[in-house]
Amino acid sequence: MKPALSVIFFTVSSGAGFGLIALLGLSDLLQRVGGAGGPSDREIAAGGLVALVLVAAGLLSSTLHLANPRNAWRAFSRFRTSWLSREGVFALAFFPVAVGYLALVEVGAGGGPRAVAAACTVVLAWITLYCTGMIYASLKPIPQWHSPLVPIGYLVLGHYSGALLLLAVLAYAGHRTPPYVDWALGWLVVGAAVKLIYYASMARANACTTINTATGISRARVRLLDAGHSHGTFLTDEFCFSVARAHARLGKALVFLVGFVVPLLALLLSPPTLAVALFAVAAATVGLILERWFFFAEARHVVRIYHGL
Amino acid sequence: MKLGLVIDLDTCVGCHACAVACKEWNGSSAVSGPLSDYEPYGAEPSGVWFNRIRHYEIGEYPDNKTLNLPMSCMHCEDAACVTVCPTGASYKRPEDGIVLIDQDKCMGCNLCSWACPYGARELDKSSGTMKKCTLCVDRIYDLELPIDERQPACVLACPAHARMFGDLDDPDSAASQAVRERGGFGLMGELGYKPVNQYLPARKPRPIPVQTSPSPPPGRTRTFINRVIKR
Numbered sequence: 001m002k003p004a005l006s007v008i009f010f011t012v013s014s015g016a017g018f019g020l021i022a023l024l025g026l027s028d029l030l031q032r033v034g035g036a037g038g039p040s041d042r043e044i045a046a047g048g049l050v051a052l053v054l055v056a057a058g059l060l061s062s063t064l065h066l067a068n069p070r071n072a073w074r075a076f077s078r079f080r081t082s083w084l085s086r087e088g089v090f091a092l093a094f095f096p097v098a099v100g101y102l103a104l105v106e107v108g109a110g111g112g113p114r115a116v117a118a119a120c121t122v123v124l125a126w127i128t129l130y131c132t133g134m135i136y137a138s139l140k141p142i143p144q145w146h147s148p149l150v151p152i153g154y155l156v157l158g159h160y161s162g163a164l165l166l167l168a169v170l171a172y173a174g175h176r177t178p179p180y181v182d183w184a185l186g187w188l189v190v191g192a193a194v195k196l197i198y199y200a201s202m203a204r205a206n207a208c209t210t211i212n213t214a215t216g217i218s219r220a221r222v223r224l225l226d227a228g229h230s231h232g233t234f235l236t237d238e239f240c241f242s243v244a245r246a247h248a249r250l251g252k253a254l255v256f257l258v259g260f261v262v263p264l265l266a267l268l269l270s271p272p273t274l275a276v277a278l279f280a281v282a283a284a285t286v287g288l289i290l291e292r293w294f295f296f297a298e299a300r301h302v303v304r305i306y307h308g309l
Numbered sequence: 310m311k312l313g314l315v316i317d318l319d320t321c322v323g324c325h326a327c328a329v330a331c332k333e334w335n336g337s338s339a340v341s342g343p344l345s346d347y348e349p350y351g352a353e354p355s356g357v358w359f360n361r362i363r364h365y366e367i368g369e370y371p372d373n374k375t376l377n378l379p380m381s382c383m384h385c386e387d388a389a390c391v392t393v394c395p396t397g398a399s400y401k402r403p404e405d406g407i408v409l410i411d412q413d414k415c416m417g418c419n420l421c422s423w424a425c426p427y428g429a430r431e432l433d434k435s436s437g438t439m440k441k442c443t444l445c446v447d448r449i450y451d452l453e454l455p456i457d458e459r460q461p462a463c464v465l466a467c468p469a470h471a472r473m474f475g476d477l478d479d480p481d482s483a484a485s486q487a488v489r490e491r492g493g494f495g496l497m498g499e500l501g502y503k504p505v506n507q508y509l510p511a512r513k514p515r516p517i518p519v520q521t522s523p524s525p526p527p528g529r530t531r532t533f534i535n536r537v538i539k540r
Contacts, residue, residue, distance in 0.1 A: 001423070067417025068437030074396035074414055084420055085395035140389065140500050141426035208499050209426070215378060216318075216494045216508055217367050225375065226364040228325070231353040233361075234431040238422065302497065303428035306363055306380070 002241040003296035006064035012288045014058025018125040019162020021051035025122040041105050047169040048102040087131035094124040129158045143207045144299040149198045160191035168277035177272040192260040214305045224308030239301040251294050259287015310405040311478035313384050313505035319512050321471040323377030328360040330466030340443045345435040357431045359442040382429035382442035383504030384408050390421035407444045426497050
């Protein structure tokens with residue numbers, strides 16, 4: 001698949017935003033249950049604002065992918081069948097709930113309404129991230145995407161980048177950060193593990209669709225003679241994007257190095273100051289953009305088979 | 310009704326006449342608007358087509374042959390392109406199973422083309438909307454046309470009569486009978502989209518009569534004539 005830059009930016013940015021606000025809401029809820037020393041109200045409000053900006057920027061960027069954005073408003077209409085529509089509806093429902101929750105935090109409200117608002121915000125963030133993953137995972141013609149590891153990956157990596165952002169927000173506010181470093185490291189380990197499992201399972205994936213099932217010639221060797229067009233088509237532009245295997249290996253090594261190892265070393269080796277947290281956020285963002293790019297570049301749509309690829 | 314095409318891979322000669330007729334009819338049709346061409350007279354011509362023909366080699370020399378494979382929308386019974394469409398622009402008509410795109414609703418997100426394994430959907434860069442085979446819905450129901458012309462343009466154009474149009478839900482239609490008798494199949498059945506369009510495999514070649522016993526030696530008269538008259 002041709003990597004769509006607007007979609008890559010969208011999923012990385014809004015993923016981090018949803019992850020950040022989900023972790024803020026969770027820590028607020030846990031604090032209410034009995035813990036202390038969590039983020040203060042002002043820190044939750046400030047972090048929540050950062051999260052909303054990231055989510056909004058991502059959603060705006062996603063409309064750049066549309067060839068006819070005038071009809072984008074219609075995308076909320078097929079909620080019952082389309083994961084893309086569901087993502088839009090939940091993202092839209094998320095905003096008023098999250099703004100309401102942050103307003104309650106800002107005015108210092110406590111008790112039931114705030115807890116309910118926090119829980120709703122967290123759940124809507126989770127559902128929206130899951131919907132994003134399911135847009136890809138629901139596509140049978142792309143074996144590399146048609147996997148439950150895809151929505152899990154979107155959820156986990158969103159929380160990973162969100163945890164690093166939370167660390168930066170708390171460090172900026174002068175909060176005691178060590179427990180949040182552990183939290184971020186936990187998401188880092190889970191995120192790297194999910195990605196490792198995903199890459200390993202993709203390498204072993206054996207697509208059941210071959211040129212024999214595609215042409216209905218069940219036993220003989222089938223070879224493309226002529227694709228029937230002299231130059232590129234929509235299909236070759238969109239689906240026949242290829243990345244050399246050596247480049248892909250190097251790229252995925254970079255995903256782990258920049259996206260996980262560098263933030264890990266930064267968090268382990270130095271005191272979690274604002275500069276260190278921001279450095280970790282920057283490295284993880286570059287790593288996740290690379291990760292998303294290879295998620296597209298390595299996805300092989302079955303229509304490639306008809307083109308002899 | 311389950312309207313669709315039956316394509317005879319035994320007789321298709323790969324001439325692309327169906328694709329050209331399709332482009333000609335649908336390029337001026339009101340159903341999906343013009344099918345844009347990009348740089349039609351330039352160095353790298355490209356454009357939107359509903360029907361593409363690819364050519365394959367089956368087997369290895371000397372036991373090989375050419376397979377011409379025309380492909381357009383299969384009007385799948387379980388059309389994933391319709392399921393994933395967020396705007397409701399893509400729809401499958403309940404009355405005859407034709408999958409269509411409402412050009413006024415499409416936002417050009419490409420998701421339906423990602424969900425289609427057959428490459429049947431192409432984005433038109435000029436209008437920013439997705440376009441696809443309409444099964445010539447504006448021909449097959451046109452009461453102004455003579456009854457034998459109420460068929461898709463590709464079917465009428467095929468010089469080898471390799472394309473049939475019919476109701477594959479009706480077991481007595483000519484299309485259904487051909488599928489039944491010739492062992493027709495759909496492409497990529499394992500994905501479970503239940504494509505309506507069917508393909509007929511190559512027939513077994515009819516045996517050519519050959520002389521098995523050696524011919525008797527010519528008689529004396531014939532030997533004499535052969536000697537006298539030089540051919």
